Amino acid sequence: MKQQLALEAEYRKLSAKFHSTSSREQCLILICGLVVILLLMYTFLFEPLFKESEKLQQNRDNTQKEISSLEVQVAQLSEKLNSDPNEPVNTRIADLEREIQNITLQLETQTSNLVPANKMAGMLESVLSGSKGLKLIELQSIAPVPILLEPAKEGEESKAGLYRHGVTLIFEGKYFDIQEYLQKLESLPWKFYWKKFDYLVGDYPTASVELEIYTLSTNKAFIGV
Numbered sequence: 001m002k003q004q005l006a007l008e009a010e011y012r013k014l015s016a017k018f019h020s021t022s023s024r025e026q027c028l029i030l031i032c033g034l035v036v037i038l039l040l041m042y043t044f045l046f047e048p049l050f051k052e053s054e055k056l057q058q059n060r061d062n063t064q065k066e067i068s069s070l071e072v073q074v075a076q077l078s079e080k081l082n083s084d085p086n087e088p089v090n091t092r093i094a095d096l097e098r099e100i101q102n103i104t105l106q107l108e109t110q111t112s113n114l115v116p117a118n119k120m121a122g123m124l125e126s127v128l129s130g131s132k133g134l135k136l137i138e139l140q141s142i143a144p145v146p147i148l149l150e151p152a153k154e155g156e157e158s159k160a161g162l163y164r165h166g167v168t169l170i171f172e173g174k175y176f177d178i179q180e181y182l183q184k185l186e187s188l189p190w191k192f193y194w195k196k197f198d199y200l201v202g203d204y205p206t207a208s209v210e211l212e213i214y215t216l217s218t219n220k221a222f223i224g225v
Helices: 002-020 023-080 087-111 117-129 175-187
Strands: 135-150 159-174 193-201 206-217
Touching: 023 087, 023 175, 023 193, 117 135, 117 159, 117 175, 117 206, 135 206, 159 175, 175 206
Parallel strands: none
Antiparallel strands: 135 159, 159 206, 193 206
């Protein structure tokens, strides 16, 4: 009880200090608070997941290159020898293929909770329409970008195994309405990556926000808005 009273007293003290400042200072304080929250979310939630995904993708690519090199060696040995000296190499190839399967499974597991590309724009608009005090200015899809290429077979072009699909969202509203909207996005069962967040104060207390988020998919299909 004493601790609660102390916290309430401290809150009233900080609230009084906040209201005693000028509107410009209040705006700067709120912006700084929002930036700190976003940086913390990116640092502790999204950045580690993205780094781990990149690491797995790189390992998969390196493993595939090693398989290609070993297959060339097998072909050369087959031409020179009548006997079958390839058993160790074939065993290594089988091990590497199993490793690729394991890495692929890990990638699928990591991306399983990401929002599907064809649902991302609708998700943003749905949450926005259910948020009070916000006005949608623009909702635009970003063309998919290949981020992982599968080694090409002889006579074929390389194919992308993973694509990055993005959406740009611009809307207006008051600070606390914007904060509530961002919290709703964070609480959704689907997850996504943040790439851009621009917060611009216009006619106080109204501000304009530009978000750019993206998800990962094995499907190249463009997101429809």
